[in-house]
Amino acid sequence: EVQLVESGGGLVQPGRSLRLSCAASGFTFDDYAMHWVRQSPGKGLEWVSGISWNSGFIGYADSVKGRFTISRDNSNNSLFLQMNSLRGEDTALYYCAKSTWPAAIPGYFDYWGQGTLVTVSS
Amino acid sequence: DIQMTQSPSTLSASVGDRVTITCRASQSISSWLAWYQQKPGKAPKLLIYKASSLESGVPSRFSGSGSGTEFSLTISSLQPDDFATYYCQQYNSYWTFGQGTKVEIK
Numbered sequence: 001e002v003q004l005v006e007s008g009g010g011l012v013q014p015g016r017s018l019r020l021s022c023a024a025s026g027f028t029f030d031d032y033a034m035h036w037v038r039q040s041p042g043k044g045l046e047w048v049s050g051i052s053w054n055s056g057f058i059g060y061a062d063s064v065k066g067r068f069t070i071s072r073d074n075s076n077n078s079l080f081l082q083m084n085s086l087r088g089e090d091t092a093l094y095y096c097a098k099s100t101w102p103a104a105i106p107g108y109f110d111y112w113g114q115g116t117l118v119t120v121s122s
Numbered sequence: 123d124i125q126m127t128q129s130p131s132t133l134s135a136s137v138g139d140r141v142t143i144t145c146r147a148s149q150s151i152s153s154w155l156a157w158y159q160q161k162p163g164k165a166p167k168l169l170i171y172k173a174s175s176l177e178s179g180v181p182s183r184f185s186g187s188g189s190g191t192e193f194s195l196t197i198s199s200l201q202p203d204d205f206a207t208y209y210c211q212q213y214n215s216y217w218t219f220g221q222g223t224k225v226e227i228k
Binding site for chain 1: 123165166211215
């Protein structure tokens with residue numbers, strides 16, 4: 001059974017940093033691209049960042065480019081999102097999602113975690 | 123960037139109704155479109171990929187159609203479990219979601 005378990009969320013002040021993790025199991029992690037998608041309270045889904053199976057492709061939404069860094073550790077079946085210079089508009093539930101392809105494009109997302117909540121507030 | 127526009131934003135329907143949600147892309151995305159269902163407090167669930175392919179385990183009352191810039195998701199006979207929010211997503215060039223369509227009980 002595929003499982004994606006996010007962690008690392010919490011309350012953080014504007015301008016500070018936070019690192020999210022996603023522990024994957026139930027599939028061959030290094031065979032697939034992975035993504036982060038966020039959802040602000042009561043709002044829709046927003047793709048944040050994606051990384052191919054071998055980290056050869058990394059992409060970011062314009063809203064986080066230059067502030068967030070995605071990475072993965074295939075030896076430990078883990079995905080990460082380093083979030084720096086956090087803003088109020090980054091407040092959201094952050095989901096880890098598995099792609100259907102090893103390359104990031106043109107994969108869609110067949111499994112999602114339950115999310116970890118990030119609240120940016122003073 | 124490719125923009126995705128869904129309509130309607132909210133849809134009121136009854137059990138047994140045939141329901142159609144539309145999704146328009148700002149430029150051609152071929153058939154690189156997926157549909158997801160999300161219930162309150164839950165993660166999105168994949169329903170349809172490549173515009174019209176049904177994900178394994180998804181009931182056959184769900185169907186998708188379209189290509190290029192115009193797409194639709196149809197529920198042939200709405201069931202109580204189908205009241206949820208639905209999102210389209212393009213994956214032709216990076217990834218963009220529509221704003222969502224909430225299907226509520228009439």
